[in-house]
Amino acid sequence: MSNSTKIIYILISFAALFSLFYGWYKFTYSMEEAASFEVNSKENQTSLLIATQGSEFKNGLTNNIVNYYKEKTVFIKVIDISKLKNIDIKDFNGILLIHTWENTKPPISIKKFINNNSQIKAKTIVYTTSGAGTKKMKDVDALTGESKINDIDKASKQIIEKLTPILKTENIKI
Numbered sequence: 001m002s003n004s005t006k007i008i009y010i011l012i013s014f015a016a017l018f019s020l021f022y023g024w025y026k027f028t029y030s031m032e033e034a035a036s037f038e039v040n041s042k043e044n045q046t047s048l049l050i051a052t053q054g055s056e057f058k059n060g061l062t063n064n065i066v067n068y069y070k071e072k073t074v075f076i077k078v079i080d081i082s083k084l085k086n087i088d089i090k091d092f093n094g095i096l097l098i099h100t101w102e103n104t105k106p107p108i109s110i111k112k113f114i115n116n117n118s119q120i121k122a123k124t125i126v127y128t129t130s131g132a133g134t135k136k137m138k139d140v141d142a143l144t145g146e147s148k149i150n151d152i153d154k155a156s157k158q159i160i161e162k163l164t165p166i167l168k169t170e171n172i173k174i
Contacts, residue, residue, distance in 0.1 A: 034058070034080040039070045046167050047075040047091060051084050051113075052098040057129065057147035061098060064156035065163075074167060084113040094123050094166040096159065100147070101130035106137050114140060125162045127155065 032054030048069060052058050066076055079087070081099055089095065099110045106128070114137065117124070126142035128135060133146035143162070145155050 033082065034062070034078065036077075036079045036083065038078070039066055039076040040073055042075050044073050044075040046073075046093050047077070048094045048096065048163070048167065049087060049089075049092040050076065050078045050096045050098065051081045051087075051110075052078065052096075053081055053100060053107075055100070055147060057149060057152060058098050058100075060149065060152040061127070061155055061159070064152060065096065065159060068156070068160055069163075069167075081107055081109045081113075084109050089117055089120050092123075093168070094125070094163055095120065096125045096127070096163060098127045099129070101128055101135040111137065123166050125159060125166070127159055 034052045034054040050062055050065060052062050062078060066078065069076055077092075081097070084097075097110055097113070099107055105111070110126075114124075114126070126136070126140055128137070128142050128144045129147045130144065131146065134144055136142040136144050143155070143158050145151055
């Protein structure tokens with residue numbers, strides 16, 4: 001076997017191993033699609049959009065936020081981040097984006113939404129999860145954290161404290 005044949009086999013083996021590792025990584029760490037649903041009447045004066053991803057942590061966070069505001073008669077629409085392109089932002093008083101940091105960057109749908117809607121920066125809260133809990137988009141005032149189940153209540157409280165003044169509802173108290 002010649003040296004060039006050995007090099008080709010080594011390169012093919014390396015590419016195969018890399019592909020297997022990448023497939024395992026995507027399977028293990030990729031987010032599920034979040035279920036879409038609505039709470040309370042669209043007729044309510046105050047409305048909140050939550051765009052999130054599906055994971056145990058993000059589902060728990062979303063449930064805490066929904067449970068808090070549904071008692072305040074806020075209309076809440078929950079969608080997966082992939083559906084952000086279909087949203088009319090003027091329909092919402094507040095917007096909460098919950099996403100993970102993927103492959104050293106935010107998901108494309110989050111980045112596009114934020115870049116295309118800079119005029120609503122004041123009514124948008126971003127919560128970014130990452131391995132170290134510190135990653136976030138440049139020039140975005142985001143809350144950050146790790147996806148630790150024990151931190152769901154703490155993170156929920158941080159989000160509620162930021163969302164409540166945005167929603168400006170008389171019957172909402174922290």
